[in-house]
Amino acid sequence: MIYINDNYLKLPGSYLFSEIAKRVRIYKERHPGSKVISLGIGDVTQPLPPAVIAALHEATDEMSHVETMRGYAPEQGYEFLRNAIAENDFRAKGLDIHPTEIFVSDGAKSDTGNIGDILSINNKIAVTDPVYPVYVDTNAMAGRLGSLVGNVWNNLEYLPCTSENNFIPELPSKPVNVVYLCYPNNPTGTTLTKVQLKIWVDYALKNNVLLMFDAAYEAFITEKDVPHSIYEIEGAKQVAIEFRSFSKTAGFTGLRCAYTVVPKDLTAQSQSGEQASLNALWMRRQTTKFNGTAYIVQRAAEATYSPEGKKQVRELINYYLNNAKVIKEGVESLGLSAYGGVNSPYVWVRTPKNMSSWDFFDYLLNNMQIITTPGAGFGVSGEGYVRFSALGNKDATKEAVERIMNYKL
Numbered sequence: 001m002i003y004i005n006d007n008y009l010k011l012p013g014s015y016l017f018s019e020i021a022k023r024v025r026i027y028k029e030r031h032p033g034s035k036v037i038s039l040g041i042g043d044v045t046q047p048l049p050p051a052v053i054a055a056l057h058e059a060t061d062e063m064s065h066v067e068t069m070r071g072y073a074p075e076q077g078y079e080f081l082r083n084a085i086a087e088n089d090f091r092a093k094g095l096d097i098h099p100t101e102i103f104v105s106d107g108a109k110s111d112t113g114n115i116g117d118i119l120s121i122n123n124k125i126a127v128t129d130p131v132y133p134v135y136v137d138t139n140a141m142a143g144r145l146g147s148l149v150g151n152v153w154n155n156l157e158y159l160p161c162t163s164e165n166n167f168i169p170e171l172p173s174k175p176v177n178v179v180y181l182c183y184p185n186n187p188t189g190t191t192l193t194k195v196q197l198k199i200w201v202d203y204a205l206k207n208n209v210l211l212m213f214d215a216a217y218e219a220f221i222t223e224k225d226v227p228h229s230i231y232e233i234e235g236a237k238q239v240a241i242e243f244r245s246f247s248k249t250a251g252f253t254g255l256r257c258a259y260t261v262v263p264k265d266l267t268a269q270s271q272s273g274e275q276a277s278l279n280a281l282w283m284r285r286q287t288t289k290f291n292g293t294a295y296i297v298q299r300a301a302e303a304t305y306s307p308e309g310k311k312q313v314r315e316l317i318n319y320y321l322n323n324a325k326v327i328k329e330g331v332e333s334l335g336l337s338a339y340g341g342v343n344s345p346y347v348w349v350r351t352p353k354n355m356s357s358w359d360f361f362d363y364l365l366n367n368m369q370i371i372t373t374p375g376a377g378f379g380v381s382g383e384g385y386v387r388f389s390a391l392g393n394k395d396a397t398k399e400a401v402e403r404i405m406n407y408k409l
Contacts, residue, residue: 007143016133016377017041020361027365037400039327039388040371042186042345044251046319046393048300049312052250055303059296073292076283077104077259081298084305085259089244095231101263101279103286104293104301106256108216108245112180113138114289115212115241115260118281119268123177126157128169130187130375130382132214135180151380160381161188163350167339168196171203179204181230182214184221187378187387188348189324189340191226197233204239210268211240216258219249219317221343237263241278248320248345248391250304250313257293257301320345323397324390330401331388347388348375360386368403 013019020040028036048056062068076082082099090097105111113134121143127135136156139145146155157176159169167190172179181200184191192200204211213230221228230236242261246252262279270276303309324341331338331349341347351360357374364370364386375385390397 005141007141010148011137011140012148015137016373019377020371020373023362023365024371031369034369036365036369036371037392037396037403038371039390039392039397039400040373042248042389042391044248044253044320044391046251046316048251048255049304049309049316051303051306051309051312052300055299056296059299063296070295073295073298075286075290075292076100077102077293078295078298081302082259084302088305090229090231093228093232095229096237097231097261098264101261103260103262103282104298105258105260105286105290106293107247108214108243108258108260109134111243111258111260112212112214114285115282116142116144117285117289118278119178119210120271124155124157124175126159126172126176126179127379128161128181128185129158129380130161130378130385131180132182132186133378135182135212136379151376158380161185161190162381163337163339168192171199175207176209178210178212180212180214182216184217184226184344185340185346186214186217186344187346187373187375187382188385189342189344189346189387190348191221191223191343193225194227194232195225197227197230201230201233201236201239205235209239210266211236213240213242215242216245217248217344218244219313220321220345222321223343226343231261231263237265239266241266246301246304249317250301250309251316252297252301255297255300257297319394320390323392323394326397326401327388327390330405334405341390345390347390349386349388351375351384351386354384357383357386364404368400368407370400370403 081104082102085102086097086099116138125139125144145153157172157174161167161169167188218228230240230242245258262282264279266278267275268278304313324345324347327347328338328341337350339348357376361372361374364372373387375382
């Protein structure tokens, strides 16, 4: 007899974006030749920065010579990239993050999903709601969330984020061990100020709670009082793991490169009461289950920190932020409530006429040939909203907004 991990049977029928793809495919089959514009899934559309392309070519050429050919990459990442990350993303901002605390990977999605490998299944988890589905589904796969009752896991603490509380989550009302925070937030595009984030760090320090801080969209931050890293808050190195990505920052969704910061000050307790280093445990996990990010990709990531690379990445970010401005101003001109889009490539829009998220998704697709992402797919508190992505082509984005503005909602 062969047995499976029964936790997988508890998961919803399909991953959110798989369901969206299915509905879009059916629509296109029924309406061949229609021009569908995607403002849905958060994939990038613009070419990689020239500095990145040049680095890819140079690294590829290196692979053609026996003297410079590279095989397996170090599981933690090459020193040249970890040093560049530490210097540019942290030390240049006055933050004491050492290269040995940085782990290069093939994506923040992988790391946020895999980090649970080093944690006990007995940990009580809390997530902001709406939430990036990976945080929830991977903990469910591990057996931490109990059973799915309707749309709610009965052993998961939900922290609602809606317009009623200005998308600022309250501290858990019940004891928890791990809290997932994503800022700038996916899907709402909203942020926490330094003062608001300090409340979470202080809470974690007081209650011995681990914070999983997803900062994948930090490069989009435009407001000064919004922290780019949780380590800007005093004491955070004792309670927080931070996840970063080159995917949206520099268009690496197809190259796959990210990194996770696991401070050496960070410890957790074993069942026997022994304190263990999470940095050491994550290193052990990575050396066992991961063979490292490709050399040419890491050279490409390094290039984003060159003077030319930084300039080109900023131009890319501004391109998408301009799309976000077009989307937000367009839907707001119709009287719809819209959030985000200032420090994020996502605009979170309340549905009109009390329509459900999926009904509004279908309405936009069937009447205007526009793809969005239903808020309900991100959790109970996402019902009544849809997410617009600004990561599309500029002209296509403008056309999509014009379609919405010209159509009688």
